[in-house]
Every structure is written in structure tokens, then in C-alpha cells.
Amino acid sequence: MLRSPVLVVFALLLHLAAYAGPPQILIDVARFRNLNKVEKGAEVEIYVTVPTQSLTYRQRAPKSFQSAAIVTLEVLKADGTPAYREVVTLKPPVLNDTTIAIKNPQSFLKRILLPDGKYTVRGTVRDQYRTANGETTVEKPLVLEAPAGPFFSDIVLLARPAARSVGVDNFSRGGYRLTRTPGNVYARGTENIFFYTELHNAPTGQPLRVHYHLTTPDGSAADADAVLNAQSGRPTAVAGQLPLGPLPDGPFTLFIEVYGGPGNKTLLTGHRVIGERNSPEYAPAGAAVPR
Structure with a gap:
């Protein structure tokens, strides 16, 4: 029995979404002292990594598959107000075969100057091609003092x-x-x-x-x-x-x-x-x- 090409593609997308699982995000935070003697504080390095195996790959053309992730990076003050916020879109390279077991991660690094105090670093990754179970949030406490x-x-x-x-x-x-x-x-x-x-x-x-x-x-x-x-x-x-x-x-x-x-x-x-x-x-x- 012949199957509709549309149904085949739809089934493939469902398979890829199920295989990928929820998106993942790694956040590594490092504190370095700000050398500015007038405004005491720290230069905070936030290294964000999104493993791309957990993302949904959408077929863009024959033998052409691509995923995309939207990362929201925030630093919140002790009272919950934002000290920093940025949205970054990650688009891994196009693949011609999504059965590849190991796919290179996507990473970026941000350096932020912050006064001494207590903060929370929050990173949220959203799979652009998936709605159900397509978002993950990670938080880390951050204390800056000399x-x-x-x-x-x-x-x-x-x-x-x-x-x-x-x-x-x-x-x-x-x-x-x-x-x-x-x-x-x-x-x-x-x-x-x-x-x-x-x-x-x-x-x-x-x-x-x-x-x-x-x-x-x-x-x-x-x-x-x-x-x-x-x-x-x-x-x-x-x-x-x-x-x-x-x-x-x-x-x-x-x-x-x-x-x-x-x-x-x-x-x-x-x-x-x-x-x-x-x-x-x-x-x-x-x-x-x-x-």
C-alpha cells in the first residue's frame, strides 16, 4: 500500500521529535574581578551550551535537515528584577542524515559586568520546531564579593x-x-x-x-x-x-x-x-x- 508523501514526512517529523527528547542546556559561570577600582564588582563569564541531539530536526529540502533553538539568558537581582537579559537564536549546521548519533553542540559566551551582590543566572532553551515538551530552564545562584x-x-x-x-x-x-x-x-x-x-x-x-x-x-x-x-x-x-x-x-x-x-x-x-x-x-x- 502506497503512503502519501505528506504522511511520510509528518511521520518522520514525529519520529525525530520523539527521538530528540526535551531540549538540554548547560550553563557554566565563572567570576573574575573587575579591575575598575571606582566601581567594584566582577566580570562574569557565562558559557552556554545547547547539545543539538535534543533538538527537533525539520526537513528543509531533500537530504537537508536543520534544527533551531532560542536561548533566553537572564541575570536576576536578589529582588527578582533583571540585571541582564538577552535572547540568542542558535541554528546548527544543516545535516543530510539525522541518524548521526553524535552532533556538535552549539555554544556562546557572554561577559557581563555586575556590582557585588547576590544574583540568579537563568537560562531557558526553546526548541523552535516543537511546542510540546519543547522548553527547558536551568538556574544557578551567583554571589559576587571580593x-x-x-x-x-x-x-x-x-x-x-x-x-x-x-x-x-x-x-x-x-x-x-x-x-x-x-x-x-x-x-x-x-x-x-x-x-x-x-x-x-x-x-x-x-x-x-x-x-x-x-x-x-x-x-x-x-x-x-x-x-x-x-x-x-x-x-x-x-x-x-x-x-x-x-x-x-x-x-x-x-x-x-x-x-x-x-x-x-x-x-x-x-x-x-x-x-x-x-x-x-x-x-x-x-x-x-x-x-
């Missing part, structure tokens, strides 16, 4: 080593070009984690000792030390990498500590970040394999 004495900015986990760069754009900071790993997840094929942070108000005039400690809930650990010469009057960039080695799959925590004083034995400050190793799966950075 500690007294030496302190680290947030630690950013990277997909590849921080590369020296003289260019200035949204992906450069402290003289480095940074490529983030969405959701702080490292998939199969990754043997190292890469990171970047900034040290503020550290004493100058003598080399400091930086200690890196990588650990997992089962007690597995890796350690390394480095020498750091703090910059005067501006933050000191700290970039590096550590091997994952025999660490098991699952969550890990990276601690970065800096020591000074006689023999570099006095802890000046420290900070941590939580990531995840997921070696059974392979995917481009930020792309989640469909379940």
Missing part, C-alpha cells in the same frame, strides 16, 4: 591547553586563549585536564609555591607543584594541566593552593572546582550521546 587578602578567581576547566594569545576577544583572558569544556566533563580520549584561574593580591618580591591536588571520592589522587611569581598591581594568570592517569570515571575535584612566607609553607589562599571524567563515551566537547 575577599580580603589574596584570593583566586573561579577556576575554568578547558578542553585544550590555554594558548598564549595577543588577540582580545570573548575567548581570551590574561594573555591566553581559552577553550572551555562544557559542563566540566571530559569524555573518552582525554588524558589530561586543563585549567585557568587568576590570583589576586598575592605578595610580590619572592617566588610562591602553587600546589595542585586532583582527587576523586574513592581516594585516588594526583599532585603537582609549580613556582609562581606574582604580578604587582594586577591579577596573575595561572594556567596548567594535570594528567587524569589512573583516576576512575566519575566526579573529581581540583584544588589549587598557593603558599608563601618562610620556606613557602604558609597557605595564602586556595580554590577548587568539580569536574567529571566519562571515558566510556566519546563525543565532541559538550555533545551528549543520546540515551
Whole structure:
């Protein structure tokens, strides 16, 4: 029995919508101090990633399928009023075969100057080609304040080593070009984690000792030390990498500590970040394999 081409296309679209599931959105937030001494606050980096497997692909032409997502990014003050709002439309590249299991994610980065205080970061993704179950919202608390004495900015986990760069754009900071790993997840094929942070108000005039400690809930650990010469009057960039080695799959925590004083034995400050190793799966950075 022959089927109408319209019914075939309609059935295909229903299949794609069912396969895709609800849209997903990843939000990574990093706080860096605003160097403006007059208006104290922070430069907040918000890295938004939308895995495209969760989107509905509409047929535009023979062997031509495309999806689209509308992302609403908001930063709300403690009283609920908006401090920032922007709507971004993401259109992934056209595919000629929607059965491809792994599709590259779509990401963008925003840098926002905000006064110190308490906020909520909210990201909403809407599948442009689906109405039912086609929207997802994620919220994250955000507190901006400057500690007294030496302190680290947030630690950013990277997909590849921080590369020296003289260019200035949204992906450069402290003289480095940074490529983030969405959701702080490292998939199969990754043997190292890469990171970047900034040290503020550290004493100058003598080399400091930086200690890196990588650990997992089962007690597995890796350690390394480095020498750091703090910059005067501006933050000191700290970039590096550590091997994952025999660490098991699952969550890990990276601690970065800096020591000074006689023999570099006095802890000046420290900070941590939580990531995840997921070696059974392979995917481009930020792309989640469909379940």
C-alpha cells in the first residue's frame, strides 16, 4: 500500500521529535574581578551550551535537515528584577542524515559586568520546531564579593591547553586563549585536564609555591607543584594541566593552593572546582550521546 508523501514526512517529523527528547542546556559561570577600582564588582563569564541531539530536526529540502533553538539568558537581582537579559537564536549546521548519533553542540559566551551582590543566572532553551515538551530552564545562584587578602578567581576547566594569545576577544583572558569544556566533563580520549584561574593580591618580591591536588571520592589522587611569581598591581594568570592517569570515571575535584612566607609553607589562599571524567563515551566537547 502506497503512503502519501505528506504522511511520510509528518511521520518522520514525529519520529525525530520523539527521538530528540526535551531540549538540554548547560550553563557554566565563572567570576573574575573587575579591575575598575571606582566601581567594584566582577566580570562574569557565562558559557552556554545547547547539545543539538535534543533538538527537533525539520526537513528543509531533500537530504537537508536543520534544527533551531532560542536561548533566553537572564541575570536576576536578589529582588527578582533583571540585571541582564538577552535572547540568542542558535541554528546548527544543516545535516543530510539525522541518524548521526553524535552532533556538535552549539555554544556562546557572554561577559557581563555586575556590582557585588547576590544574583540568579537563568537560562531557558526553546526548541523552535516543537511546542510540546519543547522548553527547558536551568538556574544557578551567583554571589559576587571580593575577599580580603589574596584570593583566586573561579577556576575554568578547558578542553585544550590555554594558548598564549595577543588577540582580545570573548575567548581570551590574561594573555591566553581559552577553550572551555562544557559542563566540566571530559569524555573518552582525554588524558589530561586543563585549567585557568587568576590570583589576586598575592605578595610580590619572592617566588610562591602553587600546589595542585586532583582527587576523586574513592581516594585516588594526583599532585603537582609549580613556582609562581606574582604580578604587582594586577591579577596573575595561572594556567596548567594535570594528567587524569589512573583516576576512575566519575566526579573529581581540583584544588589549587598557593603558599608563601618562610620556606613557602604558609597557605595564602586556595580554590577548587568539580569536574567529571566519562571515558566510556566519546563525543565532541559538550555533545551528549543520546540515551
